[in-house]
Amino acid sequence: MKMNLIQIALVGACTVLVSLAGFPRTHQGSLTSVADQWFDSYGNLSWDDEKAHLDNFAIALQHDPNLIGYIIVYAGKRACVGEAKDRALRAKKYVVETRGIQESRLKWIDGGHHEDLTVILQPVPPGAPELTASPTIKPSDVQIIKNCKPKTSKRKKGGC
């Protein structure tokens, strides 16, 4: 019992010290962490609108030749087989063939599934760690849509 009281007293003293030490930083400081967001992300857009996003992505890559462009695609909870891969490859093809970005500067990731289809475009500086996906839907919870047509850059509307 005596030992417990000493331990409690020590914990209490440490808590006070940590609070006092941490207080000025938290109380007066600027943002505790970097606050920002992906360079660009979007959902199931028409191909014309998607091209506008890809154009902007390509412009960023043109402005800084050291950046590597990541295309991360999450298929939706209802999805076609291979939809994320098809979307990613279509985007990459457009950026390479229409906007002239070297293929070696682009990477794509099939991110798995989110509630809704999501495309993320992120230029990454040299030497930075590889980006990784963060799926939120288990494969077992995905509903596969049958009779999907493959995505090509000639299709005007989104969807399968």
Next chain:
Amino acid sequence: MINRWVPQNPVPLPGTDAIAKRLNTGDCNAYIASLLAKASELYGGAGNVAVAKDGLDLLSKIGSQGFVLKDSLQINGWPVGGTVTGSIAGNNTFAAGSATVLISTRFMYGSRAATIAMWQANYVNTAIHEMLHLAGRYSGYDDTQLATAASKLPGAGAGLPAPPKNQDMNGIFNNSGYYDRELMKHCGPK
């Protein structure tokens, strides 16, 4: 056909009335009120309470001069869609009234009206997302804090990412993405 040398036109930022209009649409402003209250409850212990009660209140405190486009916006070499600087109420780094939302300028080929409208709606998404970072009295609320607060509200989606270790950008972006998806369920373009 490679069009890379066609002039690239910057898309202008709409006025803050466009942000106010979005905040007034559906349950956006009410959702932000709930999110700020939750963030204040979770992270306001050292005085870092929310300085605004909802989105419209926050917008008025940042003011119309507090939204700025910036070309090639980067954080530690990473191009980003938006970020913040300054402080609404002042802290040991920034004066009161210096809160600013920085939004990455979007460029387009040509001048298609539908593309301009799409990017301007996108600017509003970014502005609303970033505004909430400025709501914490002293140190703001970061992406992980807002993602965590959003995950505790009714109807929140699964898949809250793990908190980032140190300044791991991948982890920060994934938390930012979760927070953004929850926010845009209520405040996205209708």
